[in-house]
Amino acid sequence: MEKLKQFNYTPMLGWSVSRYDLFQKCKHQYYFNYYGKYDQEYDYSHINRLKDMTSIPLEIGNIVHDVIKSLLERLLKNEGKIDRGRFLDFTQRKTESYCQAKTFSEVYYNEIKDIDINSIFDSVSKCLVNFIDSDRFIWLTEKAVNNKKEWLIEPPGYGETIIEGRKAYCKVDFLFPLDDKIFIIDWKTGKPQEEKHNFQLLGYSTWASYHYGMDPTNIIPIIAYLKPEYYEKECKINEYDIQKFSSCVRAQTEEMYEYCLNIEENIPKDRESFYKTNNQAICNYCNFRELCK
Numbered sequence: 001m002e003k004l005k006q007f008n009y010t011p012m013l014g015w016s017v018s019r020y021d022l023f024q025k026c027k028h029q030y031y032f033n034y035y036g037k038y039d040q041e042y043d044y045s046h047i048n049r050l051k052d053m054t055s056i057p058l059e060i061g062n063i064v065h066d067v068i069k070s071l072l073e074r075l076l077k078n079e080g081k082i083d084r085g086r087f088l089d090f091t092q093r094k095t096e097s098y099c100q101a102k103t104f105s106e107v108y109y110n111e112i113k114d115i116d117i118n119s120i121f122d123s124v125s126k127c128l129v130n131f132i133d134s135d136r137f138i139w140l141t142e143k144a145v146n147n148k149k150e151w152l153i154e155p156p157g158y159g160e161t162i163i164e165g166r167k168a169y170c171k172v173d174f175l176f177p178l179d180d181k182i183f184i185i186d187w188k189t190g191k192p193q194e195e196k197h198n199f200q201l202l203g204y205s206t207w208a209s210y211h212y213g214m215d216p217t218n219i220i221p222i223i224a225y226l227k228p229e230y231y232e233k234e235c236k237i238n239e240y241d242i243q244k245f246s247s248c249v250r251a252q253t254e255e256m257y258e259y260c261l262n263i264e265e266n267i268p269k270d271r272e273s274f275y276k277t278n279n280q281a282i283c284n285y286c287n288f289r290e291l292c293k
């Protein structure tokens with residue numbers, strides 16, 4: 001496959017599903033998350049510490065993604081059968097080291113006294129066992145592996161692309177060509193969110209179509225839900241879907257530009273312009289809640 005296109009750095013904001021998702025949820029949280037260094041009141045290092053906090057569900061997802069990455073990388077070197085016991089030992093060590101190195105928002109905000117690493121390992125290992133027991137994993141190890149030189153496992157960088165002349169990010173977990181198609185697989189440890197995830201799949205197709213000049217009908221983006229059972233959602237995409245997606249990304253990017261004082265340099269308006277949500281359910285999970293009086 002061709003190499004990924006490279007981009008020169010520009011400070012302009014780049015659209016992504018997660019950026020716009022946060023923008024919609026709470027503008028104030030969006031400000032702290034993306035523009036903390038411009039804040040006049042709070043120390044940037046403190047804002048960053050809050051931003052870097054993890055949560056139990058987030059960390060489960062993070063560990064699962066990293067273990068699957070290691071598993072696929074192991075298949076690149078050695079196609080032998082996975083030793084389940086050793087695989088789970090490796091996962092347990094990874095879970096312990098990740099959890100010990102992180103600050104959990106649940107602990108920081110005194111919702112729980114300490115995290116239960118065993119229970120996190122339990123959730124992580126369920127996701128991973130579901131994956132290695134899935135038909136998809138068997139297919140990967142028996143068929144897709146024949147073209148493993150072309151596998152792209154969590155490509156480096158942030159998944160930058162250009163949509164309608166504007167910067168955007170669509171970072172894929174795993175991509176590979178097989179026969180005349182490109183397959184993209186994204187792992188999810190949370191609940192299905194149909195609309196959001198379909199939109200994400202369109203982003204992956206747009207990204208792959210841009211980088212590899214491929215007809216979108218030959219790109220097969222798949223979301224793999226890892227729990228409670230392994231379940232996949234595949235999207236059939238055509239040129240019209242990509243056009244609709246691109247127009248939507250343009251409109252969402254324009255909305256976010258409206259909160260910039262200087263669009264080229266991505267300098268935000270004052271924090272007061274970024275209003276707070278009234279939805280307490282969003283605040284309950286916000287890392288910045290102590291700054292939000």
Ligand code: SF4
Binds near residue numbers: 027029277
């Ligand atoms: S605590 Fe609520 S209002 Fe404040 S930044 Fe967080 S989500 Fe927004």
